[in-house]
Amino acid sequence: xxxxxxxxxxxxxxxxxxxxxxxxxxxxxxxxxxxxxxxxxxxxxxxxxxxxxxxxxxxxxxxxxxxxxxxxxxxxxxxxxxxxxxxxxxxxxxxxxxxxxxxxxxxxxxxxxxxxxxxxxxxxxxxxxxxxxxxxxxxxxxxxxxxxxxxxxxxxxxxxxxxxxxxxxxxxxxxxxxxxxxxxxxxxxxxxxxxxxxxxxxxxxxxxxxxxxxxxxxxxxxxxxxxxxxxxxxxxxxxxxxxxxxxxxxxxxxxxxxxxxxxxxxxxxxxxxxxxxxxxxxxxxxxxxxxxxxxxxxxxxxxxxxxxxxxxxxxxxxxxxxxxxxxxxxxxxxxxxxxxxxxxxxxxxxxxxxxxxxxxxxxxxxxxxxxxxxxxxxxxxxxxxxxxxxxxxxxxxxxxxxxxxxxxxxxxxxxxxxxxxxxxxxxxxxxxxxxxxxxxxxxxxxxxxxxxxxxxxxxxxxxxxxxxxxxxxxxxxxxxxxxxxxxxxxxxxxxxxxxxxxxxxxxxxxxxxxxxxxx
Numbered sequence: 001x002x003x004x005x006x007x008x009x010x011x012x013x014x015x016x017x018x019x020x021x022x023x024x025x026x027x028x029x030x031x032x033x034x035x036x037x038x039x040x041x042x043x044x045x046x047x048x049x050x051x052x053x054x055x056x057x058x059x060x061x062x063x064x065x066x067x068x069x070x071x072x073x074x075x076x077x078x079x080x081x082x083x084x085x086x087x088x089x090x091x092x093x094x095x096x097x098x099x100x101x102x103x104x105x106x107x108x109x110x111x112x113x114x115x116x117x118x119x120x121x122x123x124x125x126x127x128x129x130x131x132x133x134x135x136x137x138x139x140x141x142x143x144x145x146x147x148x149x150x151x152x153x154x155x156x157x158x159x160x161x162x163x164x165x166x167x168x169x170x171x172x173x174x175x176x177x178x179x180x181x182x183x184x185x186x187x188x189x190x191x192x193x194x195x196x197x198x199x200x201x202x203x204x205x206x207x208x209x210x211x212x213x214x215x216x217x218x219x220x221x222x223x224x225x226x227x228x229x230x231x232x233x234x235x236x237x238x239x240x241x242x243x244x245x246x247x248x249x250x251x252x253x254x255x256x257x258x259x260x261x262x263x264x265x266x267x268x269x270x271x272x273x274x275x276x277x278x279x280x281x282x283x284x285x286x287x288x289x290x291x292x293x294x295x296x297x298x299x300x301x302x303x304x305x306x307x308x309x310x311x312x313x314x315x316x317x318x319x320x321x322x323x324x325x326x327x328x329x330x331x332x333x334x335x336x337x338x339x340x341x342x343x344x345x346x347x348x349x350x351x352x353x354x355x356x357x358x359x360x361x362x363x364x365x366x367x368x369x370x371x372x373x374x375x376x377x378x379x380x381x382x383x384x385x386x387x388x389x390x391x392x393x394x395x396x397x398x399x400x401x402x403x404x405x406x407x408x409x410x411x412x413x414x415x416x417x418x419x420x421x422x423x424x425x426x427x428x429x430x431x432x433x434x435x436x437x438x439x440x441x442x443x444x445x446x447x448x449x450x451x452x453x454x455x456x457x458x459x460x461x462x463x464x465x466x467x468x469x470x471x472x473x474x475x476x477x478x479x480x481x482x483x484x485x486x487x488x489x490x491x492x493x494x495x496x497x498x499x500x501x502x503x504x505x506x507x508x509x510x511x512x513x514x515x516x517x518x519x
């Protein structure tokens with residue numbers, strides 16, 4: 001029995017039903033609640049995903065808890081070997097993962113391959129766990145006394161992941177969690193859930209013991225069951241800020257360790273001395289790639305000086321006009337597009353409502369992505385398409401400036417000088433990522449030092465850290481004390497223990513009731 005949906009063909013059912021993955025096997029749901037999974041390029045329902053009951057979450061947690069003692073007792077090297085095999089399988093099947101992402105999320109195939117590759121990098125980092133778990137030892141902290149530290153796993157941990165990166169974000173979490181000796185329960189987005197089941201199958205093939213990795217599909221019922229489950233020790237979350245805050249407050253109230261990554265409104269400052277062709281190319285890719293459904297997408301360009309703004313707008317318009325919108329599948333009849341559809345009709349309606357709101361608020365609509373419906377092919381395909389949209393003269397008081405739109409909408413805010421531009425970023429409630437384009441090293445260094453954001457790019461539009469660093473924002477873009485993956489991931493998924501040891505030859509003097517100084 002397969003745990004993932006197969007692509008519909010003339011000989012297979014139009015709609016398939018997905019399973020959970022519990023204790024090493026695909027597990028049909030006992031729930032009578034399901035959600036539709038769409039093919040965003042056509043608007044067709046391609047599968048149904050079960051929405052787990054609390055009892056089904058309990059079963060996944062029980063399987064993980066039962067597997068924890070043996071898995072955590074394995075030497076880190078043995079756990080790393082399982083991950084090495086998983087890495088080899090994943091790389092071999094990377095195009096299969098990318099095709100599945102394209103089919104359920106809608107992002108173009110090349111972008112989906114990029115997502116899968118960034119996930120692969122996190123597996124590679126996790127394979128270094130024997131080194132990453134090394135503690136510290138201080139000999140002779142006192143007469144005949146040594147002190148050393150170790151990092152130990154937490155137990156059963158859980159991940160709740162968003163729709164926009166259905167393979168990469170889960171791999172921000174579970175490879176390092178498993179490497180550290182934890183067992184894992186994953187609740188992926190119900191909008192594009194099949195990638196998680198495919199990852200579970202690969203882990204099984206790699207030799208991961210049953211119960212160490214489990215997948216339960218669902219909605220708020222499953223989320224609340226995870227947040228309140230007494231066995232789960234830690235929760236990782238990526239999604240919108242309101243839900244991130246809810247996850248953080250609910251789970252910490254039950255004593256859990258939490259890292260909850262929220263929303264963003266990422267700004268790029270374009271200085272007068274910047275290479276405007278380079279900046280325009282970067283902006284188009286960063287604002288409109290993956291149809292803007294990225295937490296690190298640039299959604300605000302802050303131009304310094306009127307001439308900079310006018311020149312940049314002209315360059316953006318010409319590049320937007322050349323963007324190809326359509327089905328991003330590798331075998332699409334007209335070739336791969338630059339922008340695919342949005343994830344669902346509801347999300348398309350939400351994003352288009354922001355475009356209408358921007359007009360009402362008085363921003364200048366330079367390019368209207370809603371006019372993509374004039375394209376006969378896209379109209380007949382009935383997919384969730386929206387073209388690149390560009391606003392000029394956006395003001396900080398406007399909702400299209402303050403709120404995360406999560407679609408292919410870029411707003412240009414005009415600033416008179418660098419200090420004003422910097423203050424805009426620092427005053428915003430979000431502080432996920434930011435960027436500056438300039439040729440001046442002093443300006444770039446000052447920006448990097450003073451800007452209040454967790455990830456900073458200098459002539460780099462999307463400064464997502466590599467797997468051996470860590471990802472995390474500031475302000476209301478992150479709830480909790482730990483960023484995700486990399487060294488911070490090791491710290492999040494382990495507890496520090498320090499041992500101070502003295503052997504019998506050092507305690508012959510008998511009872512001593514004074515405060516031990518060990519000197």
